[in-house]
Amino acid sequence: MTDPKAVDWSAYVDIASAAIGLPIDASVRAGVVANLERMAQVAQVVDSVVLTDTDEAAGVFRP
């Protein structure tokens, strides 16, 4: 995954919020960006696990 520090998370918030129709009020914007940055750092840890094509998600859906 891309280095989270190299991503403009503020710009990402604009694009992603527009894409799903989720307005982000200016009063909370900084907090949202900060939380995404934190998530990106955690995602980097999770991405460091090298998976194979046979590593399935553990779904529980039973038809």
Next chain:
Amino acid sequence: MNESSGAVHPFAAETAASIARGVREGRIRALDVARATLDDIDRRDACYNAFTEVTRARALAEAAAVDAAIARGEVPGPLAGVPYAVKNLFDVEGLVTLAGSRINRDRAPATADASAVRRLRAAGAVLVGALNMDEYAYGFSTENSHYGPTRNPHDPARVAGGSSGGSAAAAAAGMVPFTLGTDTNGSIRVPASLCGLFGLKPTYGRLSRAGGYLFVGSLDHIGPLARSTADLALAYDAMQGPDASDPVCAQRPAEPTLPVLGRGIDGLRIAVADGYFARPMADEARAAVHSVSEALGATMRVDIPEAGRGRAAAFLMTAIEGSLLHLPDLKARSGEFDPLIRDRLLAGALAPAQWLWQAHRVRRYVRDRALQVFDRCDVMIAPCTPMSAPAIGTEWITLEGERMLARPNLGLFTQPISFLGWPVAAVPVARPPGALPIGVQVIAAPWREDLCLRVAAHLERLGVAAAPAVLPH
């Protein structure tokens, strides 16, 4: 706090087991227990803010029904006349299921009880109310901005833990012998530790969550909190069994634990969790693990493989799944969410899908590797919370020189285990009078709740584990 906070009703010191025995034998009436309990809640809960609703009429009707059944010569259930209360995310017929939120107040009242509530009623238990929690269960402190913080009965200036904070405070204060909570990342175990209670997070899929308001369906569990192992087992056993209305609930028959509580620890290989679970913690947390491992003669140390990356995956699943559940309300009325969780929910809703999908695949990967630890041991001891209860409003903590956010890190040690879905008993470690409580986790392999409870009961018999009495404030 006022003087009345120390005044308790005649049944407050009784266990669920002793109340049920007294009711069954006709020595006490369920109605008397219910009245005393309701009056006690009216008198004392202002100190703790554990209850968001008291179900007086229902409790009196349920208690009267138990007494009437006994008068007819019927055999009442194992929890006959035992008062209890539930986290306010469980459906209770006629009540709006708040899940700690303001938004859900606009919803219609529940038309039926949650499965767990139905089963407890069938066992003779008497529901006296619904309990405070972090909004939508997203927190470890129950500092709810809409309904106020729940206060720790051992020091009302401190948090009760969360998200099942009301569940912990109500049982720890002696207002009811047991309560129901839910645990996604530690929400039963964290408040149990901070309030000095026994708590059980069963195996993922063991108990039905039907009629409980979801937080993160992939990780959500339900379970009881109580002041003794026997009460924990009584409540847990009454809720076991398959339930087609919860797609996650396993098709397993009930495996009662109460009959095996006295079996002790002979033949069990007990280890202390090392590696991730030896990371910075306060002295009292380290002392708690030491005291329990010494009492159990546990000298082996084991590393649960991938616990750290498991916790990271749990964090992402929680942030993203927990957010997307609320997307319509986030779009329409984000200003009505608790400010303590609003920014996290908004951020989670915007996260790339790849983060969530990778976390789900990593869960299976971690599971396969972590299970190998049971080749070496049957039960593990690990810290439960990294410290005893912080003061209400605490933003930051420092553990062995490492500064970190307080609220998310109360679940530092619980989150990797719920991610794996393994059963855990939170066990309160006996402390000197007046010392703040703290617990440890007793962890076993999937579907071996019996081992967690056996070890907890053994520690209780040794006097190493005990729910501390609440001193008058």
